[in-house]
Amino acid sequence: MNTNLLYIPLRQSRPIDLGQELSEIINHDFLQPSTTFEPDLNLVSNLRHLITTKFKNEQITKQHQEWLVQYLKYLQAIKRKFPNDVIEFGWYGLIPYGSPFKLRSLKFEELNIWYQLASVYSQLGCQESRQSDVGLKNACSYFQLSCGCFQMILQNLIDIPDLSRETIECLKYIMLAQAQETIWQKALSNMNHSVISKLSYQTSEYYSQALKLTNDDIKIEWINHLTVKKFHFKAASLLRRAIISQDCFKYGEQVAYLELANKSLELASKYTSYVNQLVLDDFQGLFQTIKQSLTNAHRDNDLIYHKIVPSEQELPSLVGVSMVKPIQPVITTSDIFNNLVPYIIIHVGQAFKERQDVFIQEQFHIPIQQLNTFVRKNISDRGLPASIDSITQSENIPDSIVHHSQEINIQLIVDSLSEIGELRTNCIQIVNECKSRIEGTSNFESLQARIDNMKRYLDRAKLGDDIVQEKYVDIKPYLDIYSQGYSGLISYIPNSKFVKLDDNLLTIISDLRSLLADIDKVITNRNQTLNDIDIRARENNIVPKLIEHYNTHSGELTEYSFEPIYDEHIKIFAQDLRYLENQKREQIELDLKLDDLTKKFQQACTVTATPRQESLQALETAYVKYLEVITNLNEGKKFYTDFIIKSNVVLKECEEHLYKQRIESRDLEQQQRQPQQSTTVEVVSPKTTKPIYNPNLN
Structure with missing residues (x-):
């Protein structure tokens, strides 16, 4: 690729059969068979295979960009339906040695695809002809889109050892600088010196910002490239300021600006090792122009104008104007897996089921078991029914x-x-x-x-x-x-x-047996009520209500958004809560009756x-x-x-x-x-x- 600009090289990924992975997850964790979604599974599997096998540096076309955008759409749909950590993806780092970095994260995959898209846009930008206005316009657009992709990564960056925020920021500013450079190049043909100077200086500032963010991930060749570009465009801006000063008859300022421009390029000359020859040709051309202009300006000022040459601090500061910005591609979601129940529904439904089970256990089973245990122990502590059985049934069990x-x-x-x-x-x-x-x-x-x-x-x-x-x-x-x-x-x-028992004692014993029978009926009724509650809990599935709520709100929900649904759902047990309160009051009455009859029995029984x-x-x-x-x-x-x-x-x-x-x-x-x-x-x-x-x- 014959250009004086940089493109971002592609990353490599460990191949996986994404469709097969998703199929196994659906069969294991979802409530539907994966065969229902076989066409969608094949789509994502085939597209990821293309992305990991058909992308080569310097062989990029718009078709590759379309594949990545489509895959990002698929990922949006997948993220809505599946949990983030269900599949392990592996991507090689910026320095591609050893094993890939692997992470169970759809977000990790998405960030790497955004990186690939940024790379594709940068390569498409470098492919555009910069000899025509259309080519410059397209190149500028591609570089801004690439910058927007890096901006998207920064907004969603997770902890990835080889993909630091500093590195992504650096790449972002490189793309921004190159987009600004295309604007500067287009302005050369029809803009005045003041505008060109501002565009040039801003280009230098973007390269300078990228240079500040370089780290061990960035090779020395790129660092030198950025350094030369930074000083080149600063010198170009100073040259335009010198021309403006000459036109305004400020010959002293003209000399000062040219001296600063020459000094800037002398600094750049220390970093020309391994720099692209096209960049060096531009650099040498500008250097020669500035040297010749400085020689002429010195001669004219010394012999003719005799103007004082101001110091750098006395000159007006250079001002830049930016004509570019990050442009984030708009990625809509796809309709694949449209009929798949979202995992958030399954997850929330399971969580609510567990909460309901705990609710039923704590609000019904445990209290009723405690009531039953208490009443049985109360009966046993009073020696019942053993004390009356021992005297009324002397031989039978x-x-x-x-x-x-x-x-x-x-x-x-x-x-x-x-x-x-x-x-x-x-x-x-x-x-x-x-x-x-x-x-x-x-x-x-x-x-x-x-x-x-x-x-x-x-x-x-x-x-x-x-x-x-x-x-x-x-x-x-x-x-x-x-x-x-x-x-x-x-x-x-x-x-x-x-x-032989007297009639009064027999009456008391009869009343005691009747009360104990009533208590047995109460316990049986309570156990049946618990069984009915368990059946009602199983039959009243909350999942359909969750799906309806999810669809009503277009899927833009978090787990906490479903809390009102659960609060409403749990009201089906309101009547049972009232029943439990009635049972507590009834047991108090039964205990009082039992205590009263037991005392009468003990007073009447002389055995x-x-x-x-x-x-x-x-x-x-x-x-x-x-x-x-x-x-x-x-x-x-x-x-x-x-x-x-x-x-x-x-x-x-x-x-x-x-x-x-x-x-x-x-x-x-x-x-x-x-x-x-x-x-x-x-x-x-x-x-x-x-x-x-x-x-x-x-």
């Missing part, structure tokens, strides 16, 4: 004991304890894996704090597990009796002598406690504790299951931290070992005999 025997399942406890042990082992393994991932790394304090918290949670949970285990051991002998069925119960419960009553009471107490153990075990399983889900998130962050640390260490080692690039590296604009800034090798 009470129905309540038979029902308990049918309900109790020792194997359920054994299996639950085993499951909790396995879950706890998995939790410990995850915590240990987290610790191993960050060992030997740096800047891990926040992760270490979270891992320490996880370990403390597990330690506290172990204390709770031990308490439940002790409860089980305490009641195990009685549960064994229950599990033996009728024969075991009849052998354990002794008979008692028949006792002392018998071994039969003590046996029945022991079995009743064991049953109440059995229910507590079952509840505790269910809570334990839920705790460890939730812990695994949350700790896996921390493990993933630890793995990403380790990967990033390894990449940084590898890059540092490569920089320390990597010798200077040989001259066999492909040379890009500005063309020299030595390698220049080249982020991609073709």
Whole structure:
């Protein structure tokens, strides 16, 4: 490419089958089959393949620009439907040695495509003929578009080791300077010296700004190029100011401006190594013109005008005028994956489902279980129904004991304890894996704090597990009796002598049995209500409401935007909340009745406690504790299951931290070992005999 301007070389990417990657994600995480979107998947897969295989420096056409713009449109649609971190993309850095930098981020891919588009625009700009007004206009437009792409990158830049803000700022100002240079070149043919001087000085300022932002990513050839351009256009501006001074008969100022211009080019001459020959030709031409003009001006002023030559501080400051700015290409979204339920809907829907589950657990299951546990314990503490069964059924096994025997399942406890042990082992393994991932790394304090918290949670949970285990051991002998069925119960419960009861006591006992039956009905009704609530929660899916809200607002939503939908959705349980309050009041009334009848029974009953009553009471107490153990075990399983889900998130962050640390260490080692690039590296604009800034090798 024969030009005295620079183009931005393309980057290279690790090939991936984007369509296949998205297909697997849809099948795994979405509620729809990927085959429904096969045409869209093929489109994105084929287009990315073109972008990673058909782009070569100095062989760029408008077709390449159209491909990149179309791919950016696809990415906009993909970003709306998929989470950011679902696919790992790999792009080679500005210095293309070693492995590519990899990141699970759609935003990372998008930034690199913006970089590629900036490169394409810069190369299209360099391809334009600068011998015609149309060519200059087109070149200026392309360079401003390239600048706009870099501006877009800066506005959305994430932490990428090889793509620093300073480097992108430098490239942005290079494009801005070259756009201004085309304006300056067009002005040469039809503008006055004052305008040309201002355009030239502003061009110099843009090159100067780019030069200030150079770093190790920018090759010395480009640094020299920018330096020569900076002084060249400053000298050109001073030359025009000298001509203006001559036209105004200010011959002393004319000499001063020419001296400054000559001094500027003398500084530039120190940086001409490896600079493009076309740039050097322009530089030498201007240098000769200024030298000759300075010689003539000195002679005329010394022999004819005798004007005082002012110092640099006494001259009016140069003023620039910018005629260019970053132009960001407008990228609309594509209609691909239009019928795919957005992942934000799935994510929010799942989050709301979990919140609803917690709501139901905390607002209904736990309170009702507490009410039931309290009333059972209250009954057991009063010696019921054992105290009345022992005197009314001297030989038969009470129905309540038979029902308990049918309900109790020792194997359920054994299996639950085993499951909790396995879950706890998995939790410990995850915590240990987290610790191993960050060992030997740096800047891990926040992760270490979270891992320490996880370990403390597990330690506290172990204390709770031990308490439940002790409860089980305490009641195990009685549960064994229950599990033996009728024969075991009849052998354990002794008979008692028949006792004739007076009518008053029989009435009290009848009232007590009726009240206990009512309490059993209340407990059964509560459990059925819980079952109904669970069914209603499953049947009332919030996702359709979320989709409707999403479509109504054209998809411009965050997760917090759906909160009103959840608040409205959860109102379907308002009646159940009122039911729970009624149950609390009803239980208070039942407790008062139970207390009153128990006192009457104790006053009326003259029969002392018998071994039969003590046996029945022991079995009743064991049953109440059995229910507590079952509840505790269910809570334990839920705790460890939730812990695994949350700790896996921390493990993933630890793995990403380790990967990033390894990449940084590898890059540092490569920089320390990597010798200077040989001259066999492909040379890009500005063309020299030595390698220049080249982020991609073709």
